[in-house]
Every structure is written in C-alpha cells, then in structure tokens.
Amino acid sequence: MADIDRFLFLRHLRGTETTHIRHLRNGHTIHEGTASSFWFRRLGAVLAEVPIDDRELPLLFHAQTADFQDVSIQATITFRLADPVLAAQRIDFSIDPDTGQHRATPMAQIATILTETAQQHALGILAVLSLTEGITTGLAAVRDGIATGLADDGRLVETGIQVIGARVVAIKPEPTVQKALQTPTREKLQQDADAATFERRAVAVERERAIAENELQSQIELARREEQLVAQRGLNGRRTAEEDAAADQIRTTAEAARARQLDAAKADGVQALGAADASAEAAKLAAYRDTPEAVLLALAARELAANLPHIDNLMLSPDLLTPLLARLGTKDAV
Numbered sequence: 066m067a068d069i070d071r072f073l074f075l076r077h078l079r080g081t082e083t084t085h086i087r088h089l090r091n092g093h094t095i096h097e098g099t100a101s102s103f104w105f106r107r108l109g110a111v112l113a114e115v116p117i118d119d120r121e122l123p124l125l126f127h128a129q130t131a132d133f134q135d136v137s138i139q140a141t142i143t144f145r146l147a148d149p150v151l152a153a154q155r156i157d158f159s160i161d162p163d164t165g166q167h168r169a170t171p172m173a174q175i176a177t178i179l180t181e182t183a184q185q186h187a188l189g190i191l192a193v194l195s196l197t198e199g200i201t202t203g204l205a206a207v208r209d210g211i212a213t214g215l216a217d218d219g220r221l222v223e224t225g226i227q228v229i230g231a232r233v234v235a236i237k238p239e240p241t242v243q244k245a246l247q248t249p250t251r252e253k254l255q256q257d258a259d260a261a262t263f264e265r266r267a268v269a270v271e272r273e274r275a276i277a278e279n280e281l282q283s284q285i286e287l288a289r290r291e292e293q294l295v296a297q298r299g300l301n302g303r304r305t306a307e308e309d310a311a312a313d314q315i316r317t318t319a320e321a322a323r324a325r326q327l328d329a330a331k332a333d334g335v336q337a338l339g340a341a342d343a344s345a346e347a348a349k350l351a352a353y354r355d356t357p358e359a360v361l362l363a364l365a366a367r368e369l370a371a372n373l374p375h376i377d378n379l380m381l382s383p384d385l386l387t388p389l390l391a392r393l394g395t396k397d398a399v
Contacts, residue, residue, distance in 0.1 A: 067165045083118035085149035113158045115149035134196040139234040148225030155224045186214035208233040
C-alpha cells in the first residue's frame with residue numbers, strides 16, 4: 066500500500082518496489098511506474114496501485130471421480146500481474162487519494178477468477194479417473210492440467226495475469242471412504258506384523274528347542290561320563306581289593322611261615338630241652354643206680370621236704386616211724 070502524506074492542498078505519494086502506480090488526470094497519464102514518488106492535487110487526481118509481486122493463492126474445493134466418489138483437492142497457485150497497465154484497465158485497482166486504500170477488492174476478484182478456472186480444469190481431469198487412480202496418479206495430472214489450463218486461458222492473458230506455477234498438495238476422499246481404502250493395506254500390514262511375530266516366536270521356539278537339545282546332550286554326556294567314572298571307580302576298587310587281598314595273602318603267608326619257623330624253633334628248643342632233661346634224668350638215674358635204697362629214701366625225703374609248704378607243727382606217730390626204723394636197722398645190719 067502506498068504512503069500518502071498531506072501538505073496543505075497538496076498530497077505526496079510514495080510507492081514501493083513491488084507496486085506499480087498510475088496517476089491520471091482528465092484521462093491523461095501524469096505519472097506511471099514502479100516505486101514512483103510524486104506530488105499531486107487531490108481534486109482531479111485518479112490513482113491506481115497494482116501489485117506486481119508474486120502471490121500465493123491456496124485452493125480447497127471438491128470434485129467427483131468417474132465412479133461417483135467425492136474427493137477434496139488442496140492446491141496452491143502462484144501468480145503475478147505481469148502487465149499492470151492492462152490489469153488496471155480490466156480490474157479496478159483505484160486507491161483513495163487520502164488514505165491510499167483500494168476502493169474495491171481487486172485481489173479477491175482475481176482470486177475468484179483463478180479459483181473457478183482451476184476448478185474447471187481439475188474437475189475435467191478427475192471426471193475421467195476412478196477414485197483409486199485419482200488418489201494415486203491424479204496429483205500430477207491435476208497439477209499439470211491446472212498449470213496448463215491457466216497458462217493458456219485467454220481471459221487471464223487479457224487481464225494481464227501470469228500463472229507461474231501450480232501445486233497440488235493432496236487429493237483426499239471422504240473420511241469413511243478413505244478409511245475403507247486404508248483397510249486392506251492396514252490388514253496387510255497387520256498380517257505382515259503377525260507373520261513377523263509368528264516368525265519371531267518360531268525362531269524363539271527353535272532356539273529354545275536347540276537350547277533344550279543342547280542341555281539334554283549335555284546331561285547325556287554327563288551321565289555317560291558319570292557311568293565311566295562309576296565303572297572306573299569300581300575297577301579301581303576291584304584292583305585295590307585285589308591288591309589288598311594279594312598283600313594280605315603275602316602277609317598271611319609270611320606270618321604263617323614265620324609262625325612255622327617259630328614253632329619249629331620252639332619245637333627244636335623243647336626237643337633239645339627234653340633231650341637235655343632226659344639226659345640229666347638219665348645221668349641222675351645212672352648216678353642213683355648204685356646208691357642204697359635208704360640213701361635214696363633220705364634224698365627223696367629231703368627233696369620232698371624242700372618242696373613242701375611251710376609246716377608249723379609235725380606230728381610223727383609211732384606207727385609211721387616203727388616200720389621205717391625197722392627197715393633202716395635191717396639195712397644197717399646188713
């Protein structure tokens with residue numbers, strides 16, 4: 066918007082780099098150009114301000130596909146007023162000489178023209194496409210159709226409007242239809258997720274089975290080694306018992322041999338002692354052979370007395386001494 070300052074009966078207008086200013090008086094052009102700055106009289110001055118910068122026009126409208134499905138189209142059109150003089154002649158861009166505001170709504174009028182023209186081309190393209198085609202491949206077709214149609218539109222060319230480009234952001238069906246279209250994909254994704262879950266569970270089960278098999282093999286190997294250990298321990302015990310038995314047998318044999326040797330030695334000793342005793346007795350008997358009987362009796366009595374226990378009192382009766390004395394007397398007489 067141009068800046069207009071007041072100085073008594075005069076006005077001063079200062080434009081911008083993105084606006085084209087026209088100053089007419091009595092049908093004649095007094096000032097015209099971009100970023101203009103000039104003095105003018107309020108009375109008799111006709112001013113027009115045409116923006117020449119690029120403008121973005123967002124669009125949102127509905128269309129119907131070949132299978133009678135309603136879709137919403139969200140697009141954006143980039144345009145500019147390439148010929149501001151021609152645009153000012155076809156559309157009211159006049160401004161108030163006091164405030165600098167547009168007297169009408171020229172940009173809204175241009176937006177209406179562009180919107181209706183773009184809708185016309187988009188409707189024509191989607192009318193021959195199915196819903197699925199319109200959603201999947203319709204974006205590029207609608208975008209190219211809108212851009213080409215607006216660029217070749219005679220009314221826009223005659224108005225000085227240049228369409229720089231068109232962008233179609235989205236083509237969406239109704240929420241219920243969109244949900245129905247998403248269902249197969251959602252189900253497919255769910256099936257893939259379930260398959261992945263089942264596969265993961267199968268892998269986990271397989272791993273658990275492998276672990277269980279390894280544990281079982283380990284237990285079997287452990288049992289086998291324990292069996293070998295028990296057998297080896299039994300063999301070792303048997304060998305130990307055999308060695309102990311052999312040692313005991315050797316020890317018993319040695320002890321028996323030693324006992325026999327001791328017995329033989331004892332027997333030899335006893336025999337030698339008996340022989341010595343027998344020899345002594347024989348010598349004694351030989352010595353006593355020629356000894357008188359009375360002497361032998363006296364010796365026997367002495368020997369008996371030596372071996373008898375202690376006797377305090379000894380009573381000798383006449384009956385005991387008479388025969389003995391008689392025999393002694395007889396032997397003496399002899």
